[in-house]
Amino acid sequence: MRARDTPLTRLVNVARLPQGQDAVTVAATPAECAALAEDFRIPAIRDLVGRFAVDGPTSRLTVTGTVEGTVTLVCTVSLEPFETRISEPVEVTFTDADRLAGTDAEDADIPDPIVGGRIDFGVLTAEFLALGIDPYPRRPGLVFEAVQAGEDAKPFDALRRLRPEEP
Numbered sequence: 433m434r435a436r437d438t439p440l441t442r443l444v445n446v447a448r449l450p451q452g453q454d455a456v457t458v459a460a461t462p463a464e465c466a467a468l469a470e471d472f473r474i475p476a477i478r479d480l481v482g483r484f485a486v487d488g489p490t491s492r493l494t495v496t497g498t499v500e501g502t503v504t505l506v507c508t509v510s511l512e513p514f515e516t517r518i519s520e521p522v523e524v525t526f527t528d529a530d531r532l533a534g535t536d537a538e539d540a541d542i543p544d545p546i547v548g549g550r551i552d553f554g555v556l557t558a559e560f561l562a563l564g565i566d567p568y569p570r571r572p573g574l575v576f577e578a579v580q581a582g583e584d585a586k587p588f589d590a591l592r593r594l595r596p597e598e599p
Contacts, residue, residue, distance in 0.1 A: 438555050438558050440460055440467075440480075440555065440557060441552055442554035443550045443551070444550060444552075445550050446526075446546055449486055451486050451487060455486040456484045456553050458482040458484075458553050458554055458556075459480070460477075460480035460501075465477040468480070468558055468561070469503075472565065474504060474505055476503065477502070478501065478503075479502045480499075481499070481501065481557075482500075482557030483497045483498055484553060485497055492526070493527075493546070493551070494524070495523070495524045495526065495551070495556070496521075497522045498520065498521055499518075499556075499560040499564065500517070500518065500519045500520075501561055502515055502516070505565070506569065507569060508570060509574055510571060510574060514569075518565065520561065520564035524544055525544065526544045526546045527542055527543045527545065527546060
């Protein structure tokens with residue numbers, strides 16, 4: 433996902449990036465949360481925050497942290513909306529993609545790129561929130577009970593009851 437593809441963007445220059453705990457915090461605004469909810473096709477997102485620690489040289493950074501938020505989902509059993517809290521751990525390695533341009537390593541499976549000397553922590557927050565959303569959400573405490581026909585029930589028993597009785 434590129435910066436122009438998401439409503440949540442926080443570009444940070446790697447050269448000015450502080451190292452250590454709580455180096456970067458992304459707190460989405462209500463408008464950004466609403467736009468993300470629309471992108472994810474869910475009813476709502478609120479209180480979205482990504483907290484990240486950064487470690488390593490600027491040519492190969494490791495970003496760790498947590499993305500947390502409250503999302504409103506629609507239960508796949510009852511079709512009722514409900515809120516749930518998401519807390520998704522983050523661990524991503526970034527490397528300087530500009531240095532790899534034009535080399536064989538450009539096509540290899542490498543860590544996420546540092547593009548133009550910047551990392552978009554907004555996109556990172558949105559991606560990890562999306563990873564934490566259950567694709568088949570079920571409201572807590574709801575139990576799906578399958579309808580069971582009687583042991584003697586056969587597919588055409590209901591039709592047989594419509595037929596007049598023979599004398």
